[in-house]
Amino acid sequence: MSIKVLFFASLREQVGHSQMQCPWQADLNPRQVWQQITQTHLPEHILVARNQEYCELDTPLDDGDELAFFPPVTGG
């Protein structure tokens, strides 16, 4: 049981990975995933998406979810 974790742009460079797996457990949320994987504090202004939809840092995650961390977007 695990979730897929993606990192984009400057956060990918900071973490040193574009993709990782994180073991899933009940009540797991994005804030805990970040801390477990990086062992660092959450960067300011970080954005998070669960299954390609924006979510909150305390949104509960399900087994098999795709979670993405990224900095503020700058397209257009």
Place this chain on the structure above:
Amino acid sequence: MIAIEVCTTAFDPWQALQQFQQQPAFNTKQSGANAVFVGTMRDFNEGELVQAMRLEHYPLMTQKHLQRLVEQACSAWNLDHVFLKHRVGELLPGEPIVLVAVWSAHRRASFEACRQLMEDLKHQAPFWKQETLNDGSTRWVEKNTAG
């Protein structure tokens, strides 16, 4: 008719518009207005000259999110057609980054929807710019300009 495209090579927005309008499902007889916005890459940012840019995105989320923005615009205004095209990959100054085109019966809906789509795209769609400056160094763009 709705079209959302993300392309990895340079595109000509006017040619893209022409191709969109040549499709059989495109009908302008009911559309009295068409608003078009084209965003291009500048050769300066934050007081520095910029030589090149790389646009990264989150493909699955980009498609999903752009689709949602277009659906929201279609709920808020009575629109006949929407065409949205965004570039990713390596860009040079002067190259188009984004095209937003909206058709409606009257001008207010086209103007407002085009502006709203562009603002929502800039603030929500998962794209990130990395600039190469004239001295060869690179930096991530951290925020959008005020507009």
